[in-house]
Amino acid sequence: MEKDILEILEKDSRLSVEKISVMLGVSEEEVARCIKKMEDDGIICGYTILADWDKAEKEYVAAMIEVKVTPQRDSGYEEIARRIYRFDEVKSVYLMSGAYDFMVLMDGKNIKEISHFISSKLSTLDYVTGTATHFVLKKYKDYGIVMEKEQSEDERMKVSP
Amino acid sequence: MTFIAEHIKNMPRSGIRKFFDIVNEIDGAISLGVGEPDFETPWPVRERGIYTLEKKRTVYTSNAGLLELRREISRYLENSLDVKYDPNGEVLVTVGASEGIDVALRAVINPGDEVMVVEPSFVSYKPCVVMAGGVPVVIETKQENNFRLTPDELVEKITPRTKALILPYPNNPTGAIMEKSDLAAIEKVLKYRDIVVISDEIYSELTYSDSPHVSIASFESMRNKTIVLNGFSKSYAMTGWRLGYAAGPRDIIDAMTKIHQYIIMCAPTVSQYAGIEALKSCGEAVVKMRKEYNMRRRVMRKGFLDMGLDCFEAMGAFYLFPDISSTGLKSEEFAERLLMEEKVAVVPGTAFGECGEGFIRCSYAYSIDEINAALERIGRFVKRMKGV
Numbered sequence: 001m002e003k004d005i006l007e008i009l010e011k012d013s014r015l016s017v018e019k020i021s022v023m024l025g026v027s028e029e030e031v032a033r034c035i036k037k038m039e040d041d042g043i044i045c046g047y048t049i050l051a052d053w054d055k056a057e058k059e060y061v062a063a064m065i066e067v068k069v070t071p072q073r074d075s076g077y078e079e080i081a082r083r084i085y086r087f088d089e090v091k092s093v094y095l096m097s098g099a100y101d102f103m104v105l106m107d108g109k110n111i112k113e114i115s116h117f118i119s120s121k122l123s124t125l126d127y128v129t130g131t132a133t134h135f136v137l138k139k140y141k142d143y144g145i146v147m148e149k150e151q152s153e154d155e156r157m158k159v160s161p
Numbered sequence: 162m163t164f165i166a167e168h169i170k171n172m173p174r175s176g177i178r179k180f181f182d183i184v185n186e187i188d189g190a191i192s193l194g195v196g197e198p199d200f201e202t203p204w205p206v207r208e209r210g211i212y213t214l215e216k217k218r219t220v221y222t223s224n225a226g227l228l229e230l231r232r233e234i235s236r237y238l239e240n241s242l243d244v245k246y247d248p249n250g251e252v253l254v255t256v257g258a259s260e261g262i263d264v265a266l267r268a269v270i271n272p273g274d275e276v277m278v279v280e281p282s283f284v285s286y287k288p289c290v291v292m293a294g295g296v297p298v299v300i301e302t303k304q305e306n307n308f309r310l311t312p313d314e315l316v317e318k319i320t321p322r323t324k325a326l327i328l329p330y331p332n333n334p335t336g337a338i339m340e341k342s343d344l345a346a347i348e349k350v351l352k353y354r355d356i357v358v359i360s361d362e363i364y365s366e367l368t369y370s371d372s373p374h375v376s377i378a379s380f381e382s383m384r385n386k387t388i389v390l391n392g393f394s395k396s397y398a399m400t401g402w403r404l405g406y407a408a409g410p411r412d413i414i415d416a417m418t419k420i421h422q423y424i425i426m427c428a429p430t431v432s433q434y435a436g437i438e439a440l441k442s443c444g445e446a447v448v449k450m451r452k453e454y455n456m457r458r459r460v461m462r463k464g465f466l467d468m469g470l471d472c473f474e475a476m477g478a479f480y481l482f483p484d485i486s487s488t489g490l491k492s493e494e495f496a497e498r499l500l501m502e503e504k505v506a507v508v509p510g511t512a513f514g515e516c517g518e519g520f521i522r523c524s525y526a527y528s529i530d531e532i533n534a535a536l537e538r539i540g541r542f543v544k545r546m547k548g549v
Contacts, residue, residue, distance in 0.1 A: 008456075022463050023456035158506055159181040159194035161284045
């Protein structure tokens with residue numbers, strides 16, 4: 001059931017416990033208990049919205065930065081990751097397989113701001129040996145949701161057998 | 162003077178068609194009247210269709226359908242129904258299950274043969290029986306039996322002229338299903354009788370009980386006198402592709418293929434290739450859709466119960482069949498007034514047989530938001546009719 005609730009909330013985290021209980025055919029108490037448990041266990045890490053900032057007319061640039069590092073003797077990648085994700089500008093940090101070590105996702109007001117962050121904060125970390133920055137030109141789909149609403153009218157006949 | 166044949170002239174227009182004309186004139190109506198999924202055909206299937214066109218695979222296939230598709234169908238049936246069908250000779254690819262109904266009936270009916278039609282049910286059965294020269298004999302199912310066919314109801318209608326039984330489960334419009342024990346009781350009645358069962362299982366992937374769909378063909382004694390009809394429309398959201406299939410004993414499928422060959426030639430080639438993709442790679446998509454339907458089913462049923470309408474717990478397809486007799490209105494009147502006064506389109510139960518009187522069919526092939534909006538309007542209407 002936990003998985004079912006997660007799937008529902010992932011699509012619309014604003015749904016009430018009552019509504020979810022009807023959808024799944026279980027009691028409200030059960031749903032509430034389950035959600036609480038998942039929050040406590042850190043399975044549900046937060047509730048957020050998916051915004052298209054381009055439409056919100058906010059000065060905004062997103063970047064993906066490949067980061068190469070030298071893993072540390074005692075802490076491996078963990079301590080480095082921590083050092084990187086503590087910056088508020090950093091939205092996501094993933095440890096990757098392949099040609100580089102971390103993928104860092106960040107937002108900034110403009111290219112300059114992001115460049116400044118990389119050159120002054122990120123590249124200067126001792127164990128960072130190199131970075132490659134990619135700026136996002138346009139987001140088409142994020143977290144499974146298509147940003148540009150396709151004109152999707154219900155083409156079905158209103159009544160059919 | 163009219164050129165129209167007697168039996169066609171006397172055939173009533175589908176009750177749905179009549180309603181369809183009214184609905185289309187109403188602006189801003191919310192509809193719960195649709196008998197097809199709101200999901201899109203899964204992208205891999207559409208992509209396969211595009212690729213097929215690119216490769217110019219736009220010629221006829223063999224009459225029975227692409228062998229690769231028949232193989233996939235055969236594998237699917239073995240996995241889902243636990244019945245084996247030889248792709249060579251026991252599977253026929255049709256233009257939707259609709260063609261399957263027609264061709265199956267034509268293949269088995271001699272003039273004057275009786276065909277038992279379980280109602281309420283899909284609108285095509287009776288007309289197809291008549292067009293094939295048969296005589297439809299209606300078996301009315303009841304809400305108190307959860308609209309399942311009972312052995313008593315069946316026995317009562319069997320005569321020396323009975324040739325076939327059309328078994329439409331999971332059911333449109335009631336959403337009823339037949340579980341294994343229900344089918345076992347039916348099998349007992351039919352075991353030693355020479356009656357063909359045409360089992361329309363188009364909604365087989367959409368059941369919501371703990372145990373999966375069971376086909377009467379899975380009973381050993383029934384395997385060789387059952388024609389299983391199914392298709393891609395409901396399970397893979399592929400209504401417009403017009404792709405279905407029939408599986409059954411060799412002699413009957415052979416006869417059906419003969420008819421199919423003369424009237425259709427073959428099912429659309431692009432659709433057939435797309436169908437292969439659906440069976441091969443879209444099991445996960447079906448599970449997802451089923452889950453979503455199930456949630457909507459619960460939301461909608463609670464809505465009806467909350468507004469004081471009796472609504473049996475349908476475990477299949479994507480319809481609910483609430484009992485509206487407590488409003489004092491007949492089905493058609495209810496549907497028409499609901500449409501005029503609250504702009505919600507539902508289908509009167511009578512469109513699916515006389516015993517649908519007192520019920521309306523509501524489809525939950527809509528988003529939860531649309532369902533909630535419709536429920537609110539229906540609730541308002543019901544309250545007014547009940548005068549509370």
